[in-house]
Amino acid sequence: DAKTTQPNSMESNEEEPVHLPCNHSTISGTDYIHWYRQLPSQGPEYVIHGLTSNVNNRMASLAIAEDRKSSTLILHRATLRDAAVYYCILRRSSGTQGGSEKLVFGKGTKLTVNP
Amino acid sequence: DAGITQSPRHKVTETGTPVTLRCHQTENHRYMYWYRQDPGHGLRLIHYSYGVKDTDKGEVSDGYSVSRSKTEDFLLTLESATSSQTSVYFCAIRGDRLTSYEQYFGPGTRLTVT
Numbered sequence: 001d002a003k004t005t006q007p008n009s010m011e012s013n014e015e016e017p018v019h020l021p022c023n024h025s026t027i028s029g030t031d032y033i034h035w036y037r038q039l040p041s042q043g044p045e046y047v048i049h050g051l052t053s054n055v056n057n058r059m060a061s062l063a064i065a066e067d068r069k070s071s072t073l074i075l076h077r078a079t080l081r082d083a084a085v086y087y088c089i090l091r092r093s094s095g096t097q098g099g100s101e102k103l104v105f106g107k108g109t110k111l112t113v114n115p
Numbered sequence: 116d117a118g119i120t121q122s123p124r125h126k127v128t129e130t131g132t133p134v135t136l137r138c139h140q141t142e143n144h145r146y147m148y149w150y151r152q153d154p155g156h157g158l159r160l161i162h163y164s165y166g167v168k169d170t171d172k173g174e175v176s177d178g179y180s181v182s183r184s185k186t187e188d189f190l191l192t193l194e195s196a197t198s199s200q201t202s203v204y205f206c207a208i209r210g211d212r213l214t215s216y217e218q219y220f221g222p223g224t225r226l227t228v229t
Contacts, residue, residue, distance in 0.1 A: 032216065034216070034217075041223075042222065042223075043205045043207070043220030043221055043222055043223055044158065044205070044207075044218075044220045045220070046217035046218065046219070049216055049217070087157070091216065102148075102160050102163065102173065103158075103160070103218060104160075104174075105150075105157035105158040105159070106157055107155070107156075107157050108157060
């Protein structure tokens with residue numbers, strides 16, 4: 001499985017934008033880029049995903065480099081509730097049973113939001 | 116919130132005893148997963164299911180078995196618990212549609228094996 005590299009930790013101030021980077025230099029053409037986050041004492045939560053084009057949803061934006069070897073999760077205005085561990089994951093479909101679309105979690109980036 | 120519950124939420128057991136964790140969903144989703152989370156390792160996939168009675172192994176399946184006799188329940192069994200299985204266990208579900216990419220996670224079960 002292709003691997004991702006993320007900084008161990010980042011800090012931000014409340015109300016400011018946050019850019020969380022992810023490197024995935026061995027990404028293949030069929031790998032989707034997914035982001036999940038995990039708030040303290042909770043299960044992971046889906047944030048956003050994309051393949052080639054930049055994506056926006058109500059939680060965040062995902063900017064994907066043209067060569068797809070890196071991506072950035074953008075939180076437009078960080079709040080204290082955004083303090084969490086953010087995981088960048090490559091999802092590859094095996095195309096067989098479908099459930100083989102396993103998520104391989106790395107250690108993620110721990111985001112601290114300062115008031 | 117996706118309708119996923121896990122039981123028990125906390126359990127302390129002794130080495131060598133059998134333990135069964137239950138994941139229950141009300142979404143009628145086809146795919147279900149069991150992960151474990153340990154400090155320094157992130158989440159690792161134990162087993163997953165792609166339908167009733169259809170299961171397969173993940174990356175850390177040794178010492179674990181699963182069963183899915185009905186759509187809504189996915190059971191994880193530790194036949195003989197060991198201290199290395201002390202962990203937080205998360206269940207996840209995923210929808211059937213090709214565009215159902217996201218997995219929804221339960222609240223977790225904290226298991227301590229003494």
